[in-house]
Amino acid sequence: MTPDTISEPKVAEELNLFVIAQRQCDNAARYLPSLDPGLFEFLKRPDKLIIVEFPIATTARGVRNFVGYRVVHSRIRGPGKGGIRYHPDLTADEVRALASWMTWKTALVGVPFGGAKGGVVCDPKRLSAEDLRHITRRFIVELGDNIGPHTDIPAPDVNTNAETMAIIYDTYEMMHAGQNNLGVVTGKPVHIGGSLGRREATARGGLFVTRRALSRGVLPGVTEIEGLSIVIQGFGNAGSVAATLYHEAGARVVGVSDSRGGIHNADGIDPAAAIDHKEKTGSVQGLAGCRDVTNDEILTLPCDVLIPAALENQLRGDNACRVQARMIVELANGPTTPDAEAIFFERDIPVLPDILANAGGVTVSYFEWVQNNKNEQWEEEEVNRRLERIMNEATDGVIDKQVELNGSLDTLNAERVKLGRDGEPLGPVSLRTAAFVVAVERVARVALDRGIWP
Numbered sequence: 001m002t003p004d005t006i007s008e009p010k011v012a013e014e015l016n017l018f019v020i021a022q023r024q025c026d027n028a029a030r031y032l033p034s035l036d037p038g039l040f041e042f043l044k045r046p047d048k049l050i051i052v053e054f055p056i057a058t059t060a061r062g063v064r065n066f067v068g069y070r071v072v073h074s075r076i077r078g079p080g081k082g083g084i085r086y087h088p089d090l091t092a093d094e095v096r097a098l099a100s101w102m103t104w105k106t107a108l109v110g111v112p113f114g115g116a117k118g119g120v121v122c123d124p125k126r127l128s129a130e131d132l133r134h135i136t137r138r139f140i141v142e143l144g145d146n147i148g149p150h151t152d153i154p155a156p157d158v159n160t161n162a163e164t165m166a167i168i169y170d171t172y173e174m175m176h177a178g179q180n181n182l183g184v185v186t187g188k189p190v191h192i193g194g195s196l197g198r199r200e201a202t203a204r205g206g207l208f209v210t211r212r213a214l215s216r217g218v219l220p221g222v223t224e225i226e227g228l229s230i231v232i233q234g235f236g237n238a239g240s241v242a243a244t245l246y247h248e249a250g251a252r253v254v255g256v257s258d259s260r261g262g263i264h265n266a267d268g269i270d271p272a273a274a275i276d277h278k279e280k281t282g283s284v285q286g287l288a289g290c291r292d293v294t295n296d297e298i299l300t301l302p303c304d305v306l307i308p309a310a311l312e313n314q315l316r317g318d319n320a321c322r323v324q325a326r327m328i329v330e331l332a333n334g335p336t337t338p339d340a341e342a343i344f345f346e347r348d349i350p351v352l353p354d355i356l357a358n359a360g361g362v363t364v365s366y367f368e369w370v371q372n373n374k375n376e377q378w379e380e381e382e383v384n385r386r387l388e389r390i391m392n393e394a395t396d397g398v399i400d401k402q403v404e405l406n407g408s409l410d411t412l413n414a415e416r417v418k419l420g421r422d423g424e425p426l427g428p429v430s431l432r433t434a435a436f437v438v439a440v441e442r443v444a445r446v447a448l449d450r451g452i453w454p
């Protein structure tokens with residue numbers, strides 16, 4: 001089907017991230033007819049939501065009050081694990097969704113963590129570095145023993161970075177002197193227990209997943225990254241490193257964007273020049289030799305691979321028909337809504353889903369945690385070699401599961417009828433649904449083997 005023949009949905013679609021995350025799970029559970037519905041309900045819902053409120057004496061605007069969240073979705077496979085983001089639009093449901101995706105992501109790549117996420121409702125653009133430091137310290141004190149090296153381990157996310165992680169470590173260390181606390185947080189600066197390769201890990205993991213998926217025939221007629229044209233939305237940790245790594249791998253980065261807008265050059269953009277320009281001016285826009293484009297336009301530029309690496313709900317029912325990319329690699333969490341996903345599926349545009357494509361970050365976070373617990377520092381080559389093996393195995397696992405499910409639809413449908421499960425007959429699955437099936441099966445198996453307590 002061509003973009004012209006697909007009509008855009010008439011009804012505004014559901015954009016609540018937690019509803020979307022639950023729907024993705026429900027969809028996967030339909031392909032697991034023998035999964036106990038009560039157990040599935042338990043796996044799907046978050047274990048714990050913490051809400052804290054606190055004041056900060058800001059440098060420019062007097063005393064301001066802030067709300068912070070931490071959600072632990074699951075600790076079935078290990079301690080909670082997930083980033084902390086600072087954003088003015090953050091909501092509890094967004095954090096719930098992000099925490100649940102962490103559970104499925106850690107299961108998919110097989111690292112021994114559960115899922116968690118957190119954040120503070122604030123606008124870093126309107127706060128000084130000192131305000132942000134105070135917010136971080138106060139947030140961590142308010143969370144108290146809800147985080148810890150063996151209970152729940154934060155990491156960087158939108159608008160937080162290695163420096164924020166250093167402050168989190170320092171604050172926790174002040175409260176728990178006399179023990180090795182390095183493992184309380186990952187994504188730290190390398191000289192404070194961070195892992196070599198962690199800063200690049202999310203994008204590098206995405207590159208490995210792309211390479212493996214292409215070699216497995218996910219995009220017919222394309223077997224390698226070299227020569228592909230790439231557009232990247234978002235130019236922070238995930239997006240700017242992705243631009244560099246895909247460029248180094250021989251791809252042509254033809255468009256990049258940040259919150260102010262984007263740039264396009266069909267002959268290719270030099271990522272180093274874009275990074276330098278953004279550092280000097282605050283945005284990628286205005287880079288010499290490129291045409292400025294809007295945040296809408298960046299998503300619909302002609303290219304082989306579109307990499308959303310900014311925020312959620314960017315590819316929706318109202319713009320998915322206009323996307324010209326042949327494949328999508330989700331470095332951001334939740335960038336594609338279910339309506340957009342259905343359109344891409346119909347149009348044979350494969351989507352390498354977030355819980356696979358951006359799992360390199362949490363994988364190297366796990367390596368960092370292991371190094372911290374053993375007081376070791378691994379060479380970057382070793383980190384990257386281990387990362388590649390894990391990402392390849394996870395990609396193979398998802399593709400194999402897709403093939404397996406699509407080859408056993410008759411059996412699965414017969415089993416559903418026998419068990420009296422409701423709903424439409426099962427159809428072929430996307431890579432996302434296959435990924436969720438792998439992850440839900442893994443978490444369910446551990447939950448059952450551990451036993452439902454007491």
Ligand code: NAD
Nearest residue numbers: 157158159202234235236237238258259310332333358361
């Ligand atoms: P970041 O804060 O470093 O960068 C975010 C970027 O997105 C910035 O360049 C910002 O200007 C841009 N942006 C914001 N709104 C935009 C818009 N409407 N259009 C275009 N650009 C916009 O954050 P990050 O750590 O790179 O995270 C980006 C995404 O990747 C998030 O979804 C995050 O959850 C996900 N992710 C990050 C990591 C990690 O290790 N940092 C790991 C896994 C997933």
